[in-house]
Amino acid sequence: MIDTRDNILEVAPETLAGHGLDVAAIRQDFPILEEIENGLKVAYLDNGASSLRPEPVVNSMLEYFHKFNANIHRGVYRWSEEATRRYEGAHRKVARFINAHPREVIFTRNTTEGLNLVAYSWGRTNVHQGDEIVSTVIEHHSNLVPWQILAAEKNAKLRYIPMTSDGQLDITDLDTIINEKTKLVTFSHMSNVLGTISPVEKIVKRAKEVGAVVVLDGAQSAPHMQVDVAALGCDFYAFSGHKMLGPTGIGVLWGRKELLEAMPPFLTGGDMIRDVTLARSTWNDLPWKFEAGTPSIAEGIGLGAAVDYLTNLGMDKIRQHEIELTAYALEQMVEIPDLTIYGPVDAQLRGGIISFNLGEVHPHDLATLLDREGIAVRAGHHCCQPLIELLETTATTRASFYIYNTPEEVDRLVKALYKARTVFHLA
Ligand code: C6P
Numbered sequence: 001m002i003d004t005r006d007n008i009l010e011v012a013p014e015t016l017a018g019h020g021l022d023v024a025a026i027r028q029d030f031p032i033l034e035e036i037e038n039g040l041k042v043a044y045l046d047n048g049a050s051s052l053r054p055e056p057v058v059n060s061m062l063e064y065f066h067k068f069n070a071n072i073h074r075g076v077y078r079w080s081e082e083a084t085r086r087y088e089g090a091h092r093k094v095a096r097f098i099n100a101h102p103r104e105v106i107f108t109r110n111t112t113e114g115l116n117l118v119a120y121s122w123g124r125t126n127v128h129q130g131d132e133i134v135s136t137v138i139e140h141h142s143n144l145v146p147w148q149i150l151a152a153e154k155n156a157k158l159r160y161i162p163m164t165s166d167g168q169l170d171i172t173d174l175d176t177i178i179n180e181k182t183k184l185v186t187f188s189h190m191s192n193v194l195g196t197i198s199p200v201e202k203i204v205k206r207a208k209e210v211g212a213v214v215v216l217d218g219a220q221s222a223p224h225m226q227v228d229v230a231a232l233g234c235d236f237y238a239f240s241g242h243k244m245l246g247p248t249g250i251g252v253l254w255g256r257k258e259l260l261e262a263m264p265p266f267l268t269g270g271d272m273i274r275d276v277t278l279a280r281s282t283w284n285d286l287p288w289k290f291e292a293g294t295p296s297i298a299e300g301i302g303l304g305a306a307v308d309y310l311t312n313l314g315m316d317k318i319r320q321h322e323i324e325l326t327a328y329a330l331e332q333m334v335e336i337p338d339l340t341i342y343g344p345v346d347a348q349l350r351g352g353i354i355s356f357n358l359g360e361v362h363p364h365d366l367a368t369l370l371d372r373e374g375i376a377v378r379a380g381h382h383c384c385q386p387l388i389e390l391l392e393t394t395a396t397t398r399a400s401f402y403i404y405n406t407p408e409e410v411d412r413l414v415k416a417l418y419k420a421r422t423v424f425h426l427a
Pocket of ligand 1: 048049050110111112113140142143188190191192217219220240378382383
C-alpha cells in the first residue's frame with residue numbers, strides 16, 4: 001500500500017512582541033463580532049461551550065477545499081501529498097503546543113471521544129473486579145459516564161473526590177480516596193461550571209504513589225492556559241478543537257507512548273492497520289493506530305492554524321487577559337443584590353468562567369433577557385448534573401470569556417443584570 005504520511009516539521013510560529021493582548025487587533029480577525037443583532041453587536045460570552053474562529057483558521061480550511069482537497073496517506077498526486085503534509089503538520093503543531101511528541105498526539109473528534117477512547121481501550125484492558133477508579137464530583141458528563149459504564153462492566157468501584165463550599169476540589173482525604181486499589185484517577189483540569197483550576201500536582205503525586213494512571217480532561221484548560229503535559233505528570237490529556245479557535249469535529253488525545261503502544265485499538269478499519277489477512281490483522285504505528293478511517297482532514301488543518309494563532313498570541317498573555325477580565329467582572333458582580341456566584345471569588349484560582357443565579361429567576365429566562373441585550377451566555381446544567389445538584393440548584397447562567405472579550409462587554413453584562421433585577425421584580 002502506498003503511504004504518503006510525511007516527516008516534515010513545520011516552521012515554528014513566530015512569537016509576537018509586546019505586553020498583554022491587543023484585543024482590538026484580535027477582534028479584526030473575527031468579523032462575526034461586527035454582526036448586528038437587534039441593533040446591537042453581540043457580546044459573545046459563551047466560549048466555554050464553543051469559541052469563535054478567526055480568519056486564519058477559516059482560511060486554512062478554505063485553502064484545503066480550494067487548492068488541494070483530497071484524502072490523505074494514499075494518493076501520490078500533489079493534492080493528496082499536500083493534504084497529508086498539512087494534516088500531519090497539524091499533529092506536530094499540537095505536539096509543540098502541549099510539549100509532547102507528535103507520535104503521542106491522536107486526533108479525535110472531541111474531548112468526549114478522547115475520554116471514551118481511554119475508558120474503552122486502556123480501561124477494559126487494565127481495570128478488573130475490585131479495582132477502584134477515582135473521579136470528582138465536579139466532572140462534566142463526558143468524564144463521568146464512560147467511567148460509570150467501565151466500573152459497572154468490570155465490577156470495579158468508582159470513588160469521587162468531593163468539593164469544598166467555595167467550589168474547589170477538597171483533597172483533605174486524598175490519601176484514603178486514592179489508595180492501593182486505585183487503578184485510574186481522572187479529573188478536569190478546569191471546571192466548565194465553576195471555572196476552578198484543579199490542584200493537579202497534589203493529585204498526580206498521590207496517584208503516582210499508588211501507581212495509578214492519571215487522565216486529565218483539558219477541555220476548558222487547553223484553550224486558556226499554557227499546558228505542558230510533561231510538567232503536569234499525567235498519562236492522558238484530552239481536549240477539543242472547537243473551544244480553542246478551531247473547528248468542530250476535531251479534538252486531541254495525548255497519551256504516554258508506552259501506554260498507547262500497549263493498548264488495543266479503539267476503532268478499527270482503514271488506516272489504523274499495518275497488515276491484514278483473512279485470519280488476523282496487525283496495527284499501524286502511533287498515532288495512526290488510533291485514527292481509524294478517513295479523518296477530519298480540513299478540521300485537523302484548521303486546528304493546526306488555531307494552535308498557530310494561540311501560540312502567536314502567547315498562552316501566558318491569554319491567561320493574564322482572562323484573569324483580569326474575570327477579576328473585573330467578579331468585582332462588580334459581587335455587588336449585585338440577589339446574585340449568587342458559584343466557585344471561588346479569587347480570579348487567580350479560576351479560569352474565565354462565571355456561573356451565577358439571580359434570586360429565583362430561572363437561568364433560561366435570565367439568558368433570554370441577556371440575549372435581548374445582545375449578550376450570549378449559556379444557561380442550564382452544563383452537562384454537570386451531579387455538580388449542579390451539589391450546588392443546590394437546578395441550573396445556572398454562565399458567562400465565559402476569551403481572547404476577544406473586553407471590559408466594555410463585562411460592563412454590558414453587569415448593566416443587563418441590574419436591568420434583570422427590575423424586569424423580574426427583584427428591585
Ligand atoms: N463543555 C460546555 O458548555 P466536547 O463536547 O467533547 O467538545 O467537550 C466535552 C467536555 C468535556 N469536559 C469539559 C470540562 C467540558 O467543558 C466539555 C464541554 C461544554 O461546558 C459543552 S457541554
